[in-house]
Amino acid sequence: MREIDARGLSCPAPVLHTKATLEQERPEAVKVLVDNAASQQNVERFLRSQGYEVRLAQEGVDFAVIGRSGASGTIPESEPAPSAPEASQKIMVMCATDRIGFGDESLGLKLMVNFIRTLKEMGPELWRLVLVNNGVKLSVAGSPVLEELKAYEAGGVTILVCGTCLEHFKLLDQKQAGQTTNMLDIVTAMQLADKVINL
Amino acid sequence: MIFPKDDNVLVGLERADDAGVYRITDDLALIQTVDFFTPIVDDPYWFGQIAAANALSDVYAMGGVPKTAMNLVGFPIKEMDIDVLRQIIQGGIDKIREADAVLVGGHSIEDSELKYGLSVTGFVHPARVRVKNNLRPGDRLILTKPLGTGIINTAIKAAMAAPGVIDRVTRLMAALNRTAAETMADFPVHACTDITGFGLLGHLAEMVSGSGCSVRIESRKVPILPETAAFAGMGLVPGGAFKNKSFRQAMTIFDADVDAVMQDMLFDPQTSGGLLISIASEEADALAAALGRKGVPAADVIGEVLDGPLEKIFVS
Structure with a gap:
């Protein structure tokens, strides 16, 4: 097991040390030693967000956060580099559905999941993702693309989720990604965007 | 002393x-x-x-x-x-x-x-003079800037925030509370403070202490910068948020569905945060609308003042 001694460090240093080790070595199992509850919680969250199963242990006066790699225990490559080039245009993608195309439902869902994952290839030009009608279901608990949406948000993409639609489907309190929005925001975004892609 | x-x-x-x-x-x-x-x-x-x-x-x-x-x-x-x-x-x-x-x-x-x-x-x-703790039962609470600057600054330190996010949070921190204060001057506001290092709930605790009132905050209505939850979920929460939370633990009662990430965001230390205003309920919507018209960064009614004498903060 790879051990990281992050005692004596304050947030976010323990997370940064863990992140650096994961990126370089991608260990199957990792144990991070910290000396305060704040660092323990942060490292725990970070390991979970990277697909590790996490166990906590007390070691004397210190805390150990032990992560074991799950099926997808690697760092996603979607993290934005701070030196990312400035976007040359603003692309707004509007999804009025949680399926792509008509016909087979499960194929449609699979395509949509793949579409959302692949959108990142647009790079910094991806400016806003707007979810309306059935599209809002992509942003709620249990959605297969929730992690992707959160990663886009963390990378600076604004995700707008139609409040009227959430209310219609009684999903207002289930939304886990994006900002609840209204038609005025959506129309304004369309006006400001250089390109609007409808789905 | x-x-x-x-x-x-x-x-x-x-x-x-x-x-x-x-x-x-x-x-x-x-x-x-x-x-x-x-x-x-x-x-x-x-x-x-x-x-x-x-x-x-x-x-x-x-x-x-x-x-x-x-x-x-x-x-x-x-x-x-x-x-x-x-x-x-x-x-x-x-x-x-x-x-x-x-x-x-x-x-x-x-x-x-x-x-x-x-x-x-x-x-x-x-x-x-708008003091902190002159809360009155029935008042509504309005916040004039979104939360999240502490967590996002931590993400910036970790080189995990995109340039657009850095730019937005920098401008937000540099924004004066002047317009919010000038707008508030036309209304019969009972109490006011600004949100800085103790986070929303830490500063709210100061308002509640000695007021003889309790407050209820609806966490879903609190304006928060959109990237904040994702960063907090990845463990980019500043140590100050934990200190704020443990200091005010006894005063703060969270409903079961307010998760740990939300709690951290509500205690996230802010740099140059917005004003938190307590105003009679019949005037609250008018003030929020006036703030919105004048383009302050946020103008959300986030909670209400309850009858005392508990001096607690309930978060739903």
Whole structure:
């Protein structure tokens, strides 16, 4: 097991040390030693967000956060580099559905999941993702693309989720990604965007 | 400790408010405040603006108008180019000008760590001082800037925030609370404070203490910068949020569905945060609408004041 001694460090240093080790070595199992509850919680969250199963242990006066790699225990490559080039245009993608195309439902869902994952290839030009009608279901608990949406948000993409639609489907309190929005925001975004892609 | 007393001190040390208030005549009182800190952004010009906006904010939170300011500088002159200091002070001057106040002096010392801030003096009518804890049952609470600057600054330190996010949070921190304060002046506001290092719930705890009231906050209505939850979920929560939370644990009662990430965001220490305003419920929507029209960063009714005498914060 790879051990990281992050005692004596304050947030976010323990997370940064863990992140650096994961990126370089991608260990199957990792144990991070910290000396305060704040660092323990942060490292725990970070390991979970990277697909590790996490166990906590007390070691004397210190805390150990032990992560074991799950099926997808690697760092996603979607993290934005701070030196990312400035976007040359603003692309707004509007999804009025949680399926792509008509016909087979499960194929449609699979395509949509793949579409959302692949959108990142647009790079910094991806400016806003707007979810309306059935599209809002992509942003709620249990959605297969929730992690992707959160990663886009963390990378600076604004995700707008139609409040009227959430209310219609009684999903207002289930939304886990994006900002609840209204038609005025959506129309304004369309006006400001250089390109609007409808789905 | 025993503090010197003076009948003209309308708000002093024993009340621990945002600034001190001293009555000069029956219709004029002086607001005095001082605030400085170490850099929170890399760009010196923006750091100057943010530090100045943060110092000026205490005058706005008391319901006053800033008039004069003085620089406070600690600078490692042997290791750092003097041009860095020039840019910081230029940022401060530009912000002071935006507030229609003037820089009248200052003091600098050599310091191993860079520090900058202002001492600010403002005016207020003695009858229009907005103290912290004058909450009334039935009031609504309005917040004028979204939360999340502490967590996002942590993500910036971790090099995990995109340039667009950095830009947005920098501008938010540098935004004056002037418009919010001027708008609030036209309304019968009961109490006000500004949100800084203790986070929303930490500053709310100060409002509640000694008010004889409790409050309920609806976490879903609290404006929060959109990237904050994702970063907090990845473990990029500053240590200050944990300190704020453990300090106010006894006062704060969370509903079961308010998750740990949300709790951390509500305790996230803010730099140059917005005003938190307590106003009678029948006036609250009008004030929120007026704030919205004037383009303050947020104008959300986030909760209400309940009957005492518990002095607790309920979060749903």
